Amino acid sequence: SQTIHQWPATLVQPVGSPLSLECTVEGTSNPNLYWYRQAAGRGLQLLFYSVGIGQISSEVPQNLSASRPQDRQFILSSKKLLLSDSGFYLCAWTRVSGNTEAFFGQGTRLTVV
Amino acid sequence: AQTVTQSQPEMSVQEAETVTLSCTYDTSESDYYLFWYKQPPSRQMILVIRQEAYKQQNATENRFSVNFQKAAKSFSLKISDSQLGDAAMYFCAYRSAYNTDKLIFGTGTRLQVFP
Numbered sequence: 207s208q209t210i211h212q213w214p215a216t217l218v219q220p221v222g223s224p225l226s227l228e229c230t231v232e233g234t235s236n237p238n239l240y241w242y243r244q245a246a247g248r249g250l251q252l253l254f255y256s257v258g259i260g261q262i263s264s265e266v267p268q269n270l271s272a273s274r275p276q277d278r279q280f281i282l283s284s285k286k287l288l289l290s291d292s293g294f295y296l297c298a299w300t301r302v303s304g305n306t307e308a309f310f311g312q313g314t315r316l317t318v319v
Numbered sequence: 320a321q322t323v324t325q326s327q328p329e330m331s332v333q334e335a336e337t338v339t340l341s342c343t344y345d346t347s348e349s350d351y352y353l354f355w356y357k358q359p360p361s362r363q364m365i366l367v368i369r370q371e372a373y374k375q376q377n378a379t380e381n382r383f384s385v386n387f388q389k390a391a392k393s394f395s396l397k398i399s400d401s402q403l404g405d406a407a408m409y410f411c412a413y414r415s416a417y418n419t420d421k422l423i424f425g426t427g428t429r430l431q432v433f434p
Contacts, residue, residue, distance in 0.1 A: 238419070238420055240422060242424070249424050249425055249426030249427045250410060250424035250427075252421065252422070252423060255420055255422075257420050263420070294362065296364065298422070300414075300419075300422060302419060303419065307354055307356075307366040307369060308354075308364075308366075308412075308422050310363065310364035312362070313362050313363075
């Protein structure tokens with residue numbers, strides 16, 4: 207069966223510090239991978255998605271970047287965090303076929319202080 | 320670009336009653352997929368129900384059913400016999416059948432269930 211792991215679960219970082227959130231998927235190959243941010247009143251905002259190794263599409267220009275160094279690994283990064291980067295971050299994967307649902311990680315609560 | 324709109328930030332329902340959550344979307348495509356997800360306080364996203372746009376029949380899953388109006392671009396979720404465990408955030412989502420890379424979510428509706 208397929209599983210998705212996302213870590214850490216919670217993170218408190220000072221303004222200006224770097225960020226690295228990691229997401230890995232097991233039990234499937236060539237998944238589509240997604241990073242979402244959830245903020246109050248804004249639902250799930252799609253940040254980045256990837257259809258393959260090294261292929262990253264950015265939805266929202268901002269202080270964050272994403273990388274996919276391996277087929278089932280997706281990393282969300284920042285060189286210098288801003289207060290506005292605080293939020294709940296969710297990683298998800300889907301099969302390429304469109305009628306299948308997305309499977310989500312447990313999420314990371316990021317607080318920038 | 321496709322967009323998904325949920326116009327009800329919050330809804331409430333009495334236990335055992337029925338509630339309907341609204342979702343509209345904007346797309347120029349003819350084939351796509353629609354989803355409703357539930358996010359309980361644990362924050363784990365759970366698929367509630369899905370609908371293929373080419374199917375005219377509304378999807379149902381036990382107490383959950385949808386009213387899919389393709390011409391109106393509307394996809395509402397009906398929860399019958401509401402239970403306390405149904406209290407959660409509910410998100411509507413859209414995925415193109417042509418460009419299956421993106422999965423777009425609405426802003427969510429918080430559902431409260433009162434005993």
